[in-house]
Amino acid sequence: MYGAAVAYSGLVEKQIFEMPGPFRTAGGGVVERVRVGFEVLGELDAARSNAILIPHPNVASSHVAGRYGPQDALPGYWDAIVGPGCPLDTDRYCLIGVDALCNPKAADGVTVTTGPSSIDPATGRPYGMRFPTICVRDLVEVQRAVLAHLGVTQLHAVIGASFGGMQTYEWAVAYPTSVARIVPVISTPWVGAYVLAKLRELRAAIALDPNWNGGDYYGGAQPVEGLTMALRLLYVAAVLTPEGAEASYARRWADPQRDPADSFDNEYAVCAWLDALARDRAQVVDANNFLYTQRANELFAVGGASTLKDGMRSITAKALVIAARGDEILPPSFARAAYDALVEQGNDATFFEIAGSMGHLDGVLSIAQAGEAIAAFLAR
Amino acid sequence: MYGAAVAYSGLVEKQIFEMPGPFRTAGGGVVERVRVGFEVLGELDAARSNAILIPHPNVASSHVAGRYGPQDALPGYWDAIVGPGCPLDTDRYCLIGVDALCNPKAADGVTVTTGPSSIDPATGRPYGMRFPTICVRDLVEVQRAVLAHLGVTQLHAVIGASFGGMQTYEWAVAYPTSVARIVPVISTPWVGAYVLAKLRELRAAIALDPNWNGGDYYGGAQPVEGLTMALRLLYVAAVLTPEGAEASYARRWADPQRDPADSFDNEYAVCAWLDALARDRAQVVDANNFLYTQRANELFAVGGASTLKDGMRSITAKALVIAARGDEILPPSFARAAYDALVEQGNDATFFEIAGSMGHLDGVLSIAQAGEAIAAFLAR
Numbered sequence: 155m156y157g158a159a160v161a162y163s164g165l166v167e168k169q170i171f172e173m174p175g176p177f178r179t180a181g182g183g184v185v186e187r188v189r190v191g192f193e194v195l196g197e198l199d200a201a202r203s204n205a206i207l208i209p210h211p212n213v214a215s216s217h218v219a220g221r222y223g224p225q226d227a228l229p230g231y232w233d234a235i236v237g238p239g240c241p242l243d244t245d246r247y248c249l250i251g252v253d254a255l256c257n258p259k260a261a262d263g264v265t266v267t268t269g270p271s272s273i274d275p276a277t278g279r280p281y282g283m284r285f286p287t288i289c290v291r292d293l294v295e296v297q298r299a300v301l302a303h304l305g306v307t308q309l310h311a312v313i314g315a316s317f318g319g320m321q322t323y324e325w326a327v328a329y330p331t332s333v334a335r336i337v338p339v340i341s342t343p344w345v346g347a348y349v350l351a352k353l354r355e356l357r358a359a360i361a362l363d364p365n366w367n368g369g370d371y372y373g374g375a376q377p378v379e380g381l382t383m384a385l386r387l388l389y390v391a392a393v394l395t396p397e398g399a400e401a402s403y404a405r406r407w408a409d410p411q412r413d414p415a416d417s418f419d420n421e422y423a424v425c426a427w428l429d430a431l432a433r434d435r436a437q438v439v440d441a442n443n444f445l446y447t448q449r450a451n452e453l454f455a456v457g458g459a460s461t462l463k464d465g466m467r468s469i470t471a472k473a474l475v476i477a478a479r480g481d482e483i484l485p486p487s488f489a490r491a492a493y494d495a496l497v498e499q500g501n502d503a504t505f506f507e508i509a510g511s512m513g514h515l516d517g518v519l520s521i522a523q524a525g526e527a528i529a530a531f532l533a534r
Numbered sequence: 535m536y537g538a539a540v541a542y543s544g545l546v547e548k549q550i551f552e553m554p555g556p557f558r559t560a561g562g563g564v565v566e567r568v569r570v571g572f573e574v575l576g577e578l579d580a581a582r583s584n585a586i587l588i589p590h591p592n593v594a595s596s597h598v599a600g601r602y603g604p605q606d607a608l609p610g611y612w613d614a615i616v617g618p619g620c621p622l623d624t625d626r627y628c629l630i631g632v633d634a635l636c637n638p639k640a641a642d643g644v645t646v647t648t649g650p651s652s653i654d655p656a657t658g659r660p661y662g663m664r665f666p667t668i669c670v671r672d673l674v675e676v677q678r679a680v681l682a683h684l685g686v687t688q689l690h691a692v693i694g695a696s697f698g699g700m701q702t703y704e705w706a707v708a709y710p711t712s713v714a715r716i717v718p719v720i721s722t723p724w725v726g727a728y729v730l731a732k733l734r735e736l737r738a739a740i741a742l743d744p745n746w747n748g749g750d751y752y753g754g755a756q757p758v759e760g761l762t763m764a765l766r767l768l769y770v771a772a773v774l775t776p777e778g779a780e781a782s783y784a785r786r787w788a789d790p791q792r793d794p795a796d797s798f799d800n801e802y803a804v805c806a807w808l809d810a811l812a813r814d815r816a817q818v819v820d821a822n823n824f825l826y827t828q829r830a831n832e833l834f835a836v837g838g839a840s841t842l843k844d845g846m847r848s849i850t851a852k853a854l855v856i857a858a859r860g861d862e863i864l865p866p867s868f869a870r871a872a873y874d875a876l877v878e879q880g881n882d883a884t885f886f887e888i889a890g891s892m893g894h895l896d897g898v899l900s901i902a903q904a905g906e907a908i909a910a911f912l913a914r
Contacts, residue, residue, distance in 0.1 A: 287798075346784055347782065347783035347785070347803075347804035348775070348779040350802045350805060351774055351804045355766060359742065380742060383735065383738050387735055390731050390735065400727050400728060402727065405724075414829075415561050416561070416667070418825070421734070428731055445798070460785075
């Protein structure tokens with residue numbers, strides 16, 4: 155049996171894949187037992203030629219669209235473009251999401267992943283920082299194993315946002331004959347100095363929390379403050395724009411009775427909002443897993459190349475490159491550089507820019523703007 | 535005697551001013567004894583009408599230009615536009631810099647300031663977080679006292695970068711009949727939600743360091759890691775641009791022998807550069823003082839107004855508003871909004887934009903680009 159297809163309008167089921175043997179990372183590490191979750195929407199056609207792989211953004215999961223049950227408050231992150239007749243048409247395509255190795259949301263009760271928070275069979279204790287470093291290529295290999303399990307060897311497309319977009323580039327370089335189309339959204343094939351400097355601080359925030367304890371906090375006090383700060387920094391970089399933040403919060407106080415001028419404990423509304431968001435999310439995020447996927451972001455240069463153009467050279471897939479206008483963490487200029495490289499080397503490439511006031515996150519929340527462009531691209 | 539004038543081409547002398555009585559802050563706090571340093575370049579004319587006040591950026595001091603001695607490695611921060619015949623012409627104007635209250639560089643051996651790191655006469659121990667909150671208006675009042683001491687009541691101009699620029703706006707609103715011209719550089723009259731969210735993380739980094747200990751670290755272990763992280767966050771926001779960082783560092787490793795893929799301890803060159811810069815600066819910065827001036831930035835809305843336009847209304851000074859094109863922490867759109875408000879209400883205002891690859895810091899390092907505009911503005 156292949157993954158049971160579930161129509162978007164129905165309920166979505168998390169399935170679990172376990173690799174048949176030890177997994178060797180690109181860096182030479184070995185993980186004895188890799189288990190990851192995956193979700194399937196739509197059905198594979200007879201030729202198994204209609205599969206679309208959807209690698210997810212960093213702090214997300216294989217839950218692309220739909221709900222697990224009628225009680226679910228929110229559907230998957232790209233629900234707005236998934237369903238019968240939608241750009242990611244579940245009557246036409248078989249959509250496959252896979253939980254990333256070291257998925258940060260390891261503690262959300264739904265995501266299934268293997269990483270630092272998993273038990274090391276050799277010791278019976280969580281790996282912690284003894285888990286081998288992972289990179290984007292490792293995620294691609296795990297996804298490839300899931301696809302093989304489903305009997306899929308050819309991909310109609312790989313489409314993904316942010317970290318997921320990096321995986322679309324890596325797929326196109328690693329397996330050019332398997333990937334017909336890529337749709338990298340709010341992403342880049344080249345994590346340069348600007349992004350490296352910003353991402354490093356997310357890791358630094360966790361390391362600064364004494365509860366982190368070199369990664370050995372399992373069974374003890376959790377590094378909640380450091381992790382919350384790391385997530386706030388992520389949201390500051392990925393959600394705030396000067397115009398959007400001002401329109402929503404301006405200089406309002408978190409509590410109208412408590413003037414920030416009176417005490418350092420009195421905050422502004424924008425800060426309280428970000429803190430609540432981060433603190434809530436921190437409850438389901440494992441700090442070490444977050445460190446590992448952040449590091450995988452940092453380690454990413456497509457194909458391991460030493461320049462962007464060198465990396466792009468072996469891409470043969472058609473590409474629809476999508477950027478978000480107000481994105482500060484992976485600015486549109488990065489997506490534009492990738493698009494330009496593709497055009498220069500003669501690829502079939504299209505560029506689309508999403509408008510909005512949520513910065514990087516417009517690539518998730520405002521994806522419907524790109525719906526027609528995605529539908530047309532997938533159909534040709 | 536007034537502050538002895540020292541020509542720029544000669545050596546600059548730090549002078550000390552002590553307020554004659556207790557200082558009451560805008561928030562109602564009382565500081566028994568305020569001492570601040572100041573520096574004077576050029577001479578006051580007979581009418582005392584040629585004084586230009588230069589409030590400094592946050593992590594800087596009254597040392598605008600020149601050197602303290604022949605051994606000094608670097609001159610003051612705006613040396614490029616200060617001197618005989620220069621835009622800030624020391625043959626023509628008397629330039630006055632004043633060390634801010636709570637100046638972060640309290641530990642550099644030169645800056646003279648009063649703040650959390652100072653001894654509280656009531657206890658004989660450093661104030662720590664018991665020092666009263668300060669705001670931009672408080673800095674203006676201390677400067678006003680220094681000017682009174684020098685016999686200056688009318689200012690030809692107030693010119694300042696970043697935090698110093700906020701003080702130029704506040705001067706124009708608080709004492710419209712005393713200020714003929716303002717030159718806010720890479721600044722804003724309105725610290726909105728976007729900036730509030732970013733600045734809060736600088737404070738959070740310090741608070742996360744267990745050595746900070748609620749501000750009582752004097753005589754014990756210093757919160758070096760938290761302060762270093764805060765300064766790195768500041769540099770990430772104020773120095774890095776996508777293009778500038780990529781051109782200088784791309785994905786180079788800090789140590790060519792140590793691949794970041796092999797260990798979390800192996801860093802990229804851009805991160806090592808920022809860390810070295812921050813770690814070096816942290817040696818002369820007091821963490822609590824830094825918290826206080828950051829907070830003063832956050833508290834700033836010119837004149838305490840509830841909208842930018844309301845705040846600008848009482849400004850009568852001519853204004854030259856200068857922005858830096860790649861500035862991410864106080865983007866040119868902020869300076870442009872201030873300029874637009876001035877024009878709309880009929881003020882004599884000019885806008886100038888500096889190009890460069892150092893973001894916010896171009897307002898300091900590339901100020902020479904604005905030299906002619908400054909000279910012309912000051913002369914009319």
